Amino acid sequence: MVERKFFDEMGPDEAQVRAPYAEYANWFEGEDPRSLLKKSAEAETFFRRVGITFNVYGQKEAQERLIPFDIVPRIIAAQEWRQLEKGIEQRVRALNAFLADIYNKQEILRAGRLPEHIIAQNEAFLPQMMGMTPPGGVYTHIVGTDLVRTGENEFYVLEDNARTPSGVSYMLENRETMLRMFPELFTRMKVKPVSSYPAELRRSLSACAPPNFDGDKPSLAVLTPGIHNSAYFEHSFLADQMGAELVEASDLKVIDGRVQMRTTRGYRQLDVVYRRVDDEFLDPLSFNPDSLLGVPGIMDVYRAGNITIANAPGTGIADDKALYSYMPDIVEFYTGEKAILKNVPTWRCSEGDSLKYVLDNLSDLVVKEVHGSGGYGMLVGPAASKKELADFEAKLRSNPDNYVAQPTLALSTVPIMTKKGLAPRHVDLRPYVLVSPGRVHITPGGLTRVALKEGSLVVNSSQGGGTKDTWVLGD
């Protein structure tokens, strides 16, 4: 037998099932694997018919793909979750305090806890936000903290995703699918519901109405780049579930100092916009002048206190990979406590000693682009060929500032359903956090992404990853 070196969340073998999975394992024992595989196929048909897809860029014809869904849930015990919740809340509060500071007094820089150049030379830092407080003091209304697990009590934050984290529609649809396919499991196990997320999002956004709003119900809209955006399904899903308008930039116009939506009966005021377009495309007058996705003048309306933009422009500075390595300091600086959730040790290749270490240990490390996302442009040392390592070494040497490196984490595994039965695959977890004045709400669970290829550590959907429903058990 091959010895497993990864922590499996269901348990090392059939005889030693971990407690949160005990009931599931009992149930599974009594099921016919063939009928489970059939259910798997049914789930796929359902996703396709409903159009739960994401678009793939770079193809000539806009292609819509399904994110593969695995029917084995990822299960987290109540106690484990409470610990995670505390850690996430602490981290998210720190992020907001950091943003308020960095766009106002910059005390953390003055205290010398963060080098100045890391802010000043960062594209994600928006000078336009200096001295301005967003409505309710909230910068990051929606956060998706990426977590990975390496052992019984070891969780790491991989990324903070404080701009526009996506995937929450999959969290909700995955649960719906599981409820439809395995109702009996939900009667046997107490699983905390996730379905109130859209209502919570609505409440949370409404609580951040702009300062000059004086009605009783602010109008809400989701701003999407349009049907060709990779997350368009999610944009329409959230608008639908929240009862908000789904708008494109061409629907919006600044009239009389307000952002207005063009309706069939004239223009109507918009108070809170959950934008799913990047900062640089938000307002061609303030940022990228070529942007067709933006609303000219929206930043002026924002500064005048007549609209709320969620997440606030400029929040990207908080989840920048260059800043990540400073997060333990940041948490401590603003909360006065040690960070509950661990940071992955990170070597900044811009620093000479670190670069040397990274080059010497390239085959053991994961190297990421400072501004990259989606798993693109990244090197997974242990899985790379000699040629890939050599190519990457050249890239590193020519532009070291562009990279950070981390040890290859022994990501935990959770079984997936395969033709040969259950088989362990590596996973991560993205819980969704809503922030409103004085309140942090975390939906129990989140999106579990799973690397479907045996041995693979890359969970991104653009790189062959799938998703699982995530269950947080009640007490």
Next chain:
Amino acid sequence: MLGRTAGGLFWMFRYLERSENTARLLDTGFRIALTGSENSSESEWESIVTTAGGREAFVQKWGDFDQANVTNFLLRDRDNSSSVLSCIEAARSNGRMVRTALSSEVWEAVNEAWMTLKEQLEKPVSVKNLAEVLTSIRQHSSLVRGALHGTMLRNDIYDFSRLGTFIERADNTARILDVKYYVLLPSAAHVGGSMDNMQWETILRSVSAFRSFRWLHEGDVKPKAIADFLILDRRMPRSLAYCLSQITGNLTYLSRGSEEELKSLALANQLDARLNGRDIDDVFEEGLHEFLKEAINQTANLASQIQDDFRFYG
């Protein structure tokens, strides 16, 4: 409702209607090819392409008006914006844009139509499979329509969807008649040979009216009665008069609560009056061709007035 959403609904249903009309035209063409004489079929294919509004594009790309070329052009040519494939893709794409305004049944019906037809039309359709494909097109558009009727609120979302349907349909019926108007003229009536019979049948079939016409007229096929049926008869769901009465109804609903009368409603009322209580002899006197040309132009004007009145575009 957002103006863009109204526009998306309008176009989604225009395209769906068009896909069905294109499929029906092709169906009719096939019938003629199978039953008609050798030398007439080429010109029939040509007039079908003309009716579908793509004559120039066809000649440039495909050349000869034969069955295989016309089938490809009408069913699956992406360069032809009125091909079934183009229409279904455009309908689904508009549907995706206005997804939050649709019931899940309507969305799923249009999404499934797109998934199925895209696959069926991926490769050229052989004569052997044509009937099956045409049936599939018809069934899918019926499913969307049924879902619309059965599950959608009767509010402005419904009105914009219906407007798109009937604008497209009025245009389609007028075109079909106009391409063939000469076979309906009284001067042609006295001939009444087998050629004419076939032409008349073509017209009726291309608006799915062959049986209903026979039912009402007990098999007595007269060109004047055909013109009357397709232009003025309000019992016939594809006649110009029926389409206009529906359009007027939907616009009346949409104009409730607005202070001044909508220009589109005024225009629709004007067009409706032109058809209401008219005698078909009047129409012939005015000149059938002129009457139809005017109907086509006015329908286009009405469509663009609707677009302006309800702010489809910025």
